[in-house]
Amino acid sequence: MLDDQYRLEVLGLPADLPPVAAAAFRSRLTRGTRELFDETGLSEISLVVRREGAPPQAQEHALDLDQRMSYFRVVPPAHDFSRLVLPPDTLEELHRAVDAVRLRHLVFDTWGLRAVEPHPRTAIGLHGPPGTGKTMIAQALAAHLGKPLLPARTSQLESKYHGEGGKYLTALFEAAKRADAVLFVDEAESLLSRRFESVGQGAEHAVNTLRSELVQHLDRHEGVVVFATNLVRSYDPAISSRLHHVLVPAPDRAAREAIWAAHLSTGLPLAEDVSPAALAETGDVVGRDIKRAVIGAAVAVARRGDGVVRHADLADALARLLAQRPPAGDQVTEEERAVVAEGLRARRNGG
Ligand SMILES: Nc1ncnc2c1ncn2[C@@H]1O[C@H](COP(=O)(O)OP(=O)(O)OP(=O)(O)O)[C@@H](O)[C@H]1O
Ligand SMILES: [Mg+2]
Structure with missing residues (x-):
């Protein structure tokens, strides 16, 4: 059930899908579907998803850069700043951050400031409670810069095969470069956070590798990159120091x-x-x-x-x-954490 008003039925999940994976899948789908209901006012949505032309996962390692790039699609920004309500400080911070990214070659390379700061801040990290306008801001920044948006989620960068993730990251940055798009990584916490807890050594290693590759991409990439998260405290220091952090607060x-x-x-x-x-x-x-x-x-x-x-x-x-809101202080319990970790482990081990 989505809530009292809507009912979500998912047909055709494989019978051998571990229950935690099915639950995680359902919860992502619920979130997206609820937004679709809200935005369209429809009373029924049928969703048929087919994989088109994608190779079986066993051949994933054989994909070339262009094939990997085709997983990421640029979109025209859906919002500008005109309907976005933000405190003046936040707006000023955003513009300062965009300009710092835009002007960094002049400042750091031409004017030589790279001698004192070899790793200038190269990306914007939006953080704040859910529903406060972070996704809207990413769109508005792209609109403001007159560029398309390239949205990506951390889950698109994960791969079933350790070490493959970095190739998607390369493809993502290359796609942003070719389209001259604002790169927007939503739900960034799992990519940027300090440690990937209790997912097993192999997976932890893969995530750490991915993170250091991300640092290198950030240092090389010339365009604007925006990350959004609800959990900024978990950020890895190497990444955190490369971001212009902008708080998007709940409205007064x-x-x-x-x-x-x-x-x-x-x-x-x-x-x-x-x-x-x-x-x-x-x-x-x-x-x-x-x-x-x-x-x-x-x-x-x-x-x-x-x-x-x-x-x-x-x-x-x-x-x-x-x-209809869940009761306040509805914290994730240790047990639920363990269930999620188990699901991730199963997924990474090809379960
Ligand atoms: N500051 C704001 N000004 C105007 N409208 C807003 C603002 N914040 C949220 N909204 C409205 O709420 C919708 C959802 O906001 P948005 O998706 O940008 O939130 P978010 O911060 O990205 O949330 P999440 O953390 O869950 O991803 C927007 O499309 C807009 O209609
Ligand atoms: Mg969002």
Whole structure:
């Protein structure tokens, strides 16, 4: 179940898939599907995924650079800064970071500062709670620079075969270079974090190798690279020192009001009584909650066959969403950690 409203059925999983792998798969799918529901207002989504032309995994090592590059696709940025609400400090930090990356050859090579700093900061690390706009920022930065975006997830860089991961990393950076794209690595924590705990020696070695290759790519790559994570404290120091860290905080009351206003100014038919200021009084709410509440309210109104969204529709949608949240302090237990580690180990060992 996604929640009260939606039901997720996954058909055709292989019977011998370890339960932890099936659970991890389901949880990723749930996250993506929920966003799709939220963004489209659809009541049913059928997803058929087929592997097209990809070789069986046993031949993975035989892929050449172009074939590996074809796993990564550039996309036009879906957002610009116009609807993004950020504290002035964060915005200023972002622009400073982009300029530092853009201008580093002038500053470090032409002006010789590489003599004092052989490893200038070459990438941007966005960190902050979920749903605060990190993915949106990566898009907006690309739009601002007039470049396409090349999104990648750490899981795309992992390989079933130790040592193969580095080849995907090379392909990723090469694809970004050829397309002159902003490279965006989302959910970066597993790639950047200090240690890969309890996954077994071989896998740990593979991840460490991947990480040092990443450092080399970062030092050589000339374009803008953006990492996003919810867990910045886990970053490896060698990587961390190469990033311009930018905190993307949860919005305060004024920011919530602006985010409500931005999401309501899209052409929705609004009743007179709709007040972003009043909606913003409800705290512990991030941008993603606001987006979901606005879409939820709009869909409810449309289903009712009503022509206008009232304040109560928005307040109700927000209340419903907050009521559905898992209880606060819902920490991952040691047992759950062990289950995840076991799943990773099984996956890496070809299980
Ligand atoms: N600061 C913001 N300003 C305007 N809209 C926002 C902001 N933050 C979030 N939103 C809304 O929430 C949606 C989700 O935000 P986004 O995906 O960028 O969050 P995120 O920080 O990348 O989350 P996660 O850590 O889960 O990946 C956006 O598409 C937008 O509609
Ligand atoms: Mg994101």
